[in-house]
Amino acid sequence: MDHDLDLHADGPELTAALVDIASVSGEEGPLADAIERALHRLPHLQVTRHGNTLVARTDLGGAGRGKRERVLLAGHIDTVPHAANFPSEWGSRRRRLSGVGTSDMKSGVAVQLRLAAALNEPNRDVTYVFYECEEVDTARNGLYLLSRNAPETLQADFAVLLEPSGGAVEGGCQGTLRAAITASGARAHTARSWMGKNAIHEAAAILNVLSSWTPRKPVVDGLEYHEGLNAVAISGGVAGNVVPDECVVTVNYRFAPDRSEQEAQAYIRDLFAAWPVDILDSAPAARPGLTSGPAADFVAAVGGEPRAKLGWTDVARFAELGIPAVNYGPGISEIAHTPGEYVEAAKIVAAEQALTRWLTA
C-alpha cells in the first residue's frame, strides 16, 4: 500500500499520519517511500536516498554565491516493536496523541517535514536527515552508516536531533560502557563445600562496591550531569550440588562528558582492581558546547533553560565528526518505549514555531 503524506496538515495531524505507517526497526521501507515522495515534491530540496535513510538539502549558497552556515536537523523514522499501541489514537480533546513512536520520535519527524515544506528560503542552509534503525544495533543505524559511507552528507556547522526532550534543549550526552567483572573460586561438591571456594560468595564484594558507590554530578559547560553505575546482569552456578568456580557481574557505567572513553574505562578498572575486568563495549560522551557559536545562537533563538542529556544519543556521533549537536524535540523521553507512549499536540506546534523562528529570524 502506498501512503501519501500531506505536509500541509498541521504538525499533530502529520504526526498521526506518520505513526500510522508502521515502521518498526528494519521495516521502515513504506515510511521511507512516503517521506521520499513528499520530499520530491519540494523543488527547493536536493533529495538522496541511502537504504531507508533520506537526506534532503537546501543549497541557497549555491555555486558562486559564497559559503553560508549550514545546520542539520535529524530524526530517526523507526520505532520499537508495537505493544498494543498501534495505530495512533487521539485523546477526547485532541490534546494528546497516543501510540508507538508518538514521542520517540515521529512528532519530531513531523516537525522536520513541516519545516522542510514551509521554509523554501531559510536564513541558513539546512540538511534534513530521516534515518533508519536507531532503536537497534549501531551497525544498522542509518546515521552511523552515513557517517561511515557518505560523511559529506552530514557536513554541517551545527546539528539538532529531534529526539524527545520535552521541548527543552538537551546538551551533550553521557557516555556509556559495559564491563564484565569476574569473581573466581574453586569447584567442590556442596556436601564438602569447604574443599572449594564459592565464587558467588566472592561476588558479594563486587556488589558491595556497587551498593556503596556515590555518583559524580559534574557541571560541564554550565550543565549538571549525573553519573550512574549499575549491575545489569549477574550469572554464576554449575549445578545444584556444586560449589561454583565463577560468577560474572556485568556493569553499565554512564559517565559525564568531562571523562573520555579511556578515562572512564580506567576508572572502572581501578574501582574493581581486585578482579579481572573485561570491557564489553563503550561509547563516548559528548560535551554540550552550548556557550558559543551556532549552538549558542540556537539556544538564544528557541529559548528556555538548557539541561544536560543523561542518556547516550546520536549527538555523540556528531561530536565524533566535530559537529556541535543538541537534542531538541516535542516528545517526552521518560515515556518512550512504554505501551502508554503519547505526545502533547501543543508541544509539536511549539517546537515547530521555535525552530521556524530560529531559521527565519
Add this chain to the structure above:
Amino acid sequence: MDHDLDLHADGPELTAALVDIASVSGEEGPLADAIERALHRLPHLQVTRHGNTLVARTDLGGAGRGKRERVLLAGHIDTVPHAANFPSEWGSRRRRLSGVGTSDMKSGVAVQLRLAAALNEPNRDVTYVFYECEEVDTARNGLYLLSRNAPETLQADFAVLLEPSGGAVEGGCQGTLRAAITASGARAHTARSWMGKNAIHEAAAILNVLSSWTPRKPVVDGLEYHEGLNAVAISGGVAGNVVPDECVVTVNYRFAPDRSEQEAQAYIRDLFAAWPVDILDSAPAARPGLTSGPAADFVAAVGGEPRAKLGWTDVARFAELGIPAVNYGPGISEIAHTPGEYVEAAKIVAAEQALTRWLTA
C-alpha cells in the same frame, strides 16, 4: 552381546568384568541381564526382577522355621557417563583398577555378587538388591521405585549400601535442600538509574549472609557432621541498559541429621527472613543409629572407626522406611565421577572378608 559373569573369579577380577559391561544410567539392560543369569544359577536365592533392578533373597528362616534377622545389601549398577575411562585398565602391578564405575560402585557390586555366590547358609537372612538409575533423578532410581511399588522386597532389620566409603563404615547422611531467595527492585533505564532500585545490588545482602555464615558441626550418635550453605546459582538482569528488578540466589543447605527437613526449611526461612524464600526441593537427613541393635553388631564385626556421611545417599531412603542403614564399600568417594576414578584391589578383598566375617561368625 550376552555377557557371562564368573562369580568364582576373585573380587577385583569380577569388578573389572562388571566395569567392562557399559551401564550408564538408563542403559543398564545388558548388565542387569548378566547379573540376573548369574543369580539364577544360585539355588539358595529367590530372584525377582523389576525393570533393570534385581532382588535376590535367601529364605533360610522358611515357613515354620521361625523368624530370623534379615539384612539387606544394596548397590546401584549404573554409572555416570564415560569420560575416556572405559573399559577398565589395570595398573602395572594389578593393585589399582581404573575406569568408570570402579569406585562408584561396581567394586561394591562385585562384593555383593561374591557374597551371594559363596554364602549359601549365612547366619542371617540376606536380601541382595542390584538397582538402576542411582546417578540420575529420584523418579527413575530403582531403589526409590522399589520403595514405592514393592516395599515388601526391602523389608529388613538393617541395610548396607556398598557405596564408596574407603572401607570405613559411614553412618547416616546429611540432608539437603535447595531454596531460591529473591531480591527485588524496580526497573529503570540505566541513564537515570536513580529512578529505579537495583535488585542485583540488593542481592549483596543475601551474599553477605552466605559469606559470613559459620557451619554447625553437631555430634549425632557419636559421629561429627559438618553442615554447608552455598549459593549454587545466581541470576539477574533484563538488558544492558536496564536497572534490573529481580535477582534470584539459589542456595543449597546440607544439614546434619539432628535437624528434620521441616526444621532445616524453617532455619533457612529464618536466616533469610528479609526476602521471599522458595523451597525448591528437599531430602531428609538420616541419623547414624550405630550405637545399638544390628547396626552396632555390624560395626563390631567389620571393625574400624565409623565416621559421619556428609553427602546425601540412599541411606536416607531406608531411614524413611524405618530401616537403619550405613554406607560401607571398597570404593573411594572423593574420586567418584572423575575421569581418573579407580579402586584398590586390596580394598575389594578386605570388604568381602569383613562382610563374610559378619555374615558367618
